[in-house]
Amino acid sequence: ILMTGSHMTAQRAYDIGFIQALVPDRDALIEHAEWLANELKQCAPLAVQTIKTHLLHAGLYSAAVNLLALVPIIYMLQVYDRVMSSGNQTTLLMLSLLMVALMASMGSFNWVRTRILIVASNKIEKSLRPLVLQATFKRALLSGGLVANAQPLNDLQGLRGFMTGPGIFALFDAPWFPIYIAVMFIFHPWFGVAGIFAAIVMVLLAILNE
Secondary structure (H helix, E strand, O other): OOOOOOOOOHHHHHHOOOOOOOOOOHHHHHHHHHHHHHHHHOHHHHHHHHHHHHHHHHHHHHHHHHHHOOHHHHHHHHHHHHHHHHOOHHHHHHHHHHHHHHHHHHHHHHHHHHHHHHHHHHHHHHHHHHHHHHHHHHHHHHOOOOOOOOHHHHHHHHHHHHHHOHHHHHHHHHHHHHHHHHHHHHHOHHHHHHHHHHHHHHHHHHHHHO
C-alpha cells in the first residue's frame, strides 16, 4: 500500500488486522469513538497505579536529599561555634569527615532517585504505548487519512522525558521551599525576605521564558 498507493476496502483492512472493528453508519461510528475515548480516559489512572510505588520512593529519596542539603550550613555553624572558639583540630577533622560522608550520601540518594524515575518512565511508556498506537491508527482510519500524524506518540515521548527531566525534580523539591525559607528567617529576617524575593524573581523568569 505504501509503495503503490493502492486502496483497500474497509472489510479487507479488517480481515488483515489493520482495523479492529467495522461500523455500519455514522451513529455507530460516533458511539465507537466515544467508547474509545472512555478507554483512553481509563489509561491515566492505570499509568499512575503502575508507577505509584516508584513515585512514593522517589519522594522519600527527595526528602532525604533536601534534608542533607542543609548539611553545609550546619557544618559551618559547628565550625564557627566549636572549632573557632576552641581551636580543636580533632573536632574539625571529625566534623569534616562527617560532612563528606553525608554529602556523599546525598549524591547517592540523588542517583537512586534518578534511576527510580527512569524505571517509572519506562513502565509508563510500556503501559501506554500500545493504547496510544491503537488510538493513533484508529483515528487515521476513521478520518480517512485526514488526521494521520505521530503527535500522540510525540506526546508520550514528552511525558517520558518529563519523568526524567528537571521538571519532576522541581515538583519533588518545591514542598521544601517553606522549610528553607524558615531556616533563613531563623538566621535573620532579612535573609528570609531575600529568599522570598529571589523565589518570586525565579517564578517570573520562568513564566516569561514560557
